[in-house]
Amino acid sequence: MKCVSARPFSAGAIILIERAWSTDSAKFPPRRKARPIAARLGIYNRIHSRTQKRGMQMRRLGLIQGAVASLALVGWLPLAQADTLDVVKDRGYVQCGVTTGFAGFSTPDDKGQWHGLDIDLCRAVAAAVLGDADKFKAVPLNSQQRFTALQSGEIDLLARNTSVTQRRDTALGAIHAGINFYDGQGFLVPKELGVTSAKELDGATICMQTGTSNENTMADWARANNIKYKPVVIEQFSEVVNAFAAGRCDVFSTDASGLASIRISKLKNPDDYVVLPEIISKEPLGPFVRQGDDVWLNAVKWSLMAMIEAEELGVTSANVEQQLKSSSPSIQRLLGVVPGAGKNLRLDDKWAYNIVRQVGNYGESYERNVGMGSPLKIPRGLNALWTKGGLMYALPIR
Numbered sequence: 512m513k514c515v516s517a518r519p520f521s522a523g524a525i526i527l528i529e530r531a532w533s534t535d536s537a538k539f540p541p542r543r544k545a546r547p548i549a550a551r552l553g554i555y556n557r558i559h560s561r562t563q564k565r566g567m568q569m570r571r572l573g574l575i576q577g578a579v580a581s582l583a584l585v586g587w588l589p590l591a592q593a594d595t596l597d598v599v600k601d602r603g604y605v606q607c608g609v610t611t612g613f614a615g616f617s618t619p620d621d622k623g624q625w626h627g628l629d630i631d632l633c634r635a636v637a638a639a640v641l642g643d644a645d646k647f648k649a650v651p652l653n654s655q656q657r658f659t660a661l662q663s664g665e666i667d668l669l670a671r672n673t674s675v676t677q678r679r680d681t682a683l684g685a686i687h688a689g690i691n692f693y694d695g696q697g698f699l700v701p702k703e704l705g706v707t708s709a710k711e712l713d714g715a716t717i718c719m720q721t722g723t724s725n726e727n728t729m730a731d732w733a734r735a736n737n738i739k740y741k742p743v744v745i746e747q748f749s750e751v752v753n754a755f756a757a758g759r760c761d762v763f764s765t766d767a768s769g770l771a772s773i774r775i776s777k778l779k780n781p782d783d784y785v786v787l788p789e790i791i792s793k794e795p796l797g798p799f800v801r802q803g804d805d806v807w808l809n810a811v812k813w814s815l816m817a818m819i820e821a822e823e824l825g826v827t828s829a830n831v832e833q834q835l836k837s838s839s840p841s842i843q844r845l846l847g848v849v850p851g852a853g854k855n856l857r858l859d860d861k862w863a864y865n866i867v868r869q870v871g872n873y874g875e876s877y878e879r880n881v882g883m884g885s886p887l888k889i890p891r892g893l894n895a896l897w898t899k900g901g902l903m904y905a906l907p908i909r
């Protein structure tokens with residue numbers, strides 16, 4: 512058994528990993544539309560030459576960013592923009608790292624306006640810090656680019672369906688600021704394969720995106736379950752989706768929310784695909800900022816907490832004006848009726864009021880972006896409030 516693995520962290524170009532596991536499987540004969548490996552590499556070459564120029568630019572940028580980040584990490588330079596709160600206030604808008612377009616979390620509409628659960632977090636931070644939820648700029652990043660962009664100071668905040676792991680929270684100069692979606696890794700397969708359980712994936716070709724936690728999780732799970740598979744790992748989201756839609760892999764594996772989004776928004780006939788029942792990991796998704804930037808960390812963390820706390824207290828974008836008259840001390844503190852409510856965060860007293868009025872509470876954001884009010888229709892599940900059997904729990908705002 513030969514195993515050729517090229518990765519990680521080669522910036523820019525598409526990376527196609529072809530591990531020569533035993534691919535001759537009765538269950539997974541080459542699919543009708545699937546092509547032999549040489550032809551797949553032909554596709555790779557074409558995609559590669561299209562992205563080569565951008566790849567070279569990205570590599571050059573990556574080297575500079577990498578060098579700056581490394582110097583910062585070993586303490587030779589202060590991490591870029593140590594007091595991001597002041598930088599953002601001076602600049603007048605928040606630079607928010609998001610996906611290149613991923614329905615439900617961060618995606619532009621036909622007018623170029625961005626929407627999604629992660630976008631609402633960018634908007635919440637802009638409302639809290641600048642008083643105006645529209646004062647943010649979405650910076651599209653693929654999975655591979657996201658931490659470099661944060662390290663280099665290109666973005667103030669990464670709000671991009673990013674799983675919090677110990678390595679990411681310690682070794683990358685980044686630190687997470689809460690969890691805005693509890694997720695787990697799963698599998699999307701065409702119904703025509705007749706697969707009903709992940710345990711039947713022995714011999715399958717599995718598409719994933721470079722730079723995701725999904726690659727390692729998949730490898731760990733396959734080893735633990737004695738399943739052989741052939742990973743096809745591609746850097747650009749659109750290309751990995753195209754590869755799956757064209758039948759160049761049997762399975763797409765990523766976060767369950769991602770699978771729901773891909774199925775509904777990227778595949779021509781969503782009903783031809785099914786998400787398998789197994790969830791093989793914990794993928795707690797949340798925003799990241801740079802380490803050593805504590806005031807900014809607080810601004811981001813408490814913006815998220817305010818959205819959750821507002822839902823717990825029943826304060827919505829629709830009733831927030833009336834709630835200003837509430838006799839509840841918790842609501843008065845949240846909405847800045849009590850003087851000094853923003854002082855310790857170095858924010859205006861109306862910071863959380865501005866979030867709820869302009870963006871809504873967590874439940875409102877969830878429902879319109881990924882819940883029953885959206886095409887994704889993902890049940891609240893683990894993302895329900897702790898009072899309703901879920902894990903969403905606001906640290907007390909007092």
Ligand SMILES: N[C@@H](CCC(=O)N[C@@H](CS)C(=O)NCC(=O)O)C(=O)O
Binds near residue numbers: 674720722723725794
């Ligand atoms: N939560 C996982 C996966 C997140 C991820 O990057 N998923 C991909 C596949 S769904 C994605 O969002 N791609 C969109 C893009 O690159 O623009 C992680 O943090 O590594």
